[in-house]
Amino acid sequence: MDAFDGFVKEYTGISVDKFVERNFRSVAFFLSHCHLDHMAGLATESFENFLKRSANVSIYCSEVTAELLRSNSRLAPSRTVLSRLISLPEYFPSNINILNGDKKGTVSVTLIPAGHCLGSVMFLFDGDKGKVLYTGDFRYYADQIEKCEVLLSLSGTLTALYLDTTFCDPYSRTFPKREQCIRGAVRQIKEWTLNTNAVICLDCRMEYGYEPFFVALHQELGEKIHVSSKKYSLYRGLPEILDALTLDGDSTRLHLCAPGKCIRTQRKTDRELCTIKLCAQTFVVRKRCGQLYIANSRLSYSYCYSMHSSLDEIQKFVDFLKPDSIVPCAVPHSATVHTILGYLKTSDITEAEPVNIPKIPFQGPTFSLNDGSKNADIERKDCIEEEMLSFEDEVVLPRRKRMKNS
Incomplete structure (x- = not known):
């Protein structure tokens, strides 16, 4: 279940992977990758109209994601949306204009490969409210952290970690590489x-x-x-x-x-x-x-x-980064925000209450x-077309059985 409303609360004016009406007060939007569950509202008429009313609003993503959006008409972003796309290079900080309270400000944004799918990235925000890392959907092995200089420099410095916790559950302890x-x-x-x-x-x-x-x-x-x-x-x-x-x-x-x-x-x-x-x-x-x-x-x-990190991989990622607070962005069927934070053994936490994210149809022309x-x-x-799914088979994990009182 999605537990992230799209707002990076440390920096007013930023929305990530959400393009629905409640996020329209943002001035900078970020798309981590091209899976539908992270693109809610992107291809809707309401978001297009919002952009037409807001000349200074932009959408930031990786270079590969921008190419995929332009190539994939099934995702069907409008010309207005495509005109607002700004692709950023990986590993190099870029300064983005945002709102800081009621005042305009800037924040540095660095894209880090997320290992989830083609073009997927994490976003590192750095400004007067501290360093904040949004992982999006990610898959990182322990030995990969040691090879990423940006992540190596973040250990013990993060104000907040917005974390992909899709498989943060004992049912998903380990996955093969x-x-x-x-x-x-x-x-x-x-x-x-x-x-x-x-x-x-x-x-x-x-x-x-x-x-x-x-x-x-x-x-x-x-x-x-x-x-x-x-x-x-x-x-x-x-x-x-x-x-x-x-x-x-x-x-x-x-x-x-x-x-x-x-x-x-x-x-x-x-x-x-x-x-x-x-x-x-x-x-x-x-x-x-x-x-x-x-x-x-x-x-x-x-x-x-698996395109998502296992519980062991998530724990090692958190143990290395040592963030001041963690915001779980997904809640497995058999877990709660509290149990997730317990698995991560974090003493200073920021809780993200689960929210119901409406599934918004993506409208647009069919590719021919x-x-x-x-x-x-x-x-x-x-050839009968295959279905396009935002996640694998929709499977409900088995509930843990309660012990009967003797």
Whole structure:
């Protein structure tokens, strides 16, 4: 559950990952990455009208996120929104105009890679109210902290840490590194493809975040991955990823769509349909989060691929930074703000009460690939589009059982 209202309370006039009406008093907006649960209101008419009334309001993001927004019409930001986008470089401080009470002021903003998905960043705000770090959704291993000079310099200096606590729960104690998951999944797919009748379905539900897997699979097998025209369009400005993808489903055995949804795999009954699913929630629910994979059957494997930090990783991140206060930005189903802060063993805390964030529909034109390609026309006819999810499968974690009084 979302527990963050978008306001960085130390600095008046800043909103992060929220673009709804209650945030319209902000003068500087920040987008950490292109997943829908962090883009509430961005493509709505009300936000567009607000921008038209507010000439000095800007939206800040990473360079990759700006490129993705311009390429992905399913996210459908208006021309007005796109005109207000300002992409900032990573690691280099930038001065941003904000409100400080009733007065105008400036704050330094530094973008730090968040390790969550393509273009995802943390925001480090530094001004007269101290240093504040907003992680957005993030995945950081302990050894990665030691390699980031900006994070190394922050230990013991943070006034507040706005923290991704999606998996801050004992059910999610540890996850394998994603590199391990990718190697394991690629190895399994390679073994299946030794059977020339095999067709591989890649079940990867989220919009962004699996790109290293796509590239590794293409490099290892020498085959491109068949995707829908809409999926292909997402990476229009990123040729290193497009090189691993194709619109021609007859040229490859690798298909990026939910199992059974690609007509090519449905109509070839003589082919063995093999499925690889990359996910984390399944492992959490089954209490197998430290496991690399689950063999659902001989031809179906799930691999533990988490884009969020595990509880152990979150604890090590907090232990290193030693912030004065922590604001949890998400509350797992089986937890509360109080239990989260207990897991993090912080004595000086700032509590963020859970708020109900309305799901706002993203309005805009549907992308239509029209490049004169024969493959594009074929693609539209015989590949059912995959769903675009902001998070993996919506799964309710099991409640802890209460002990009966004896």
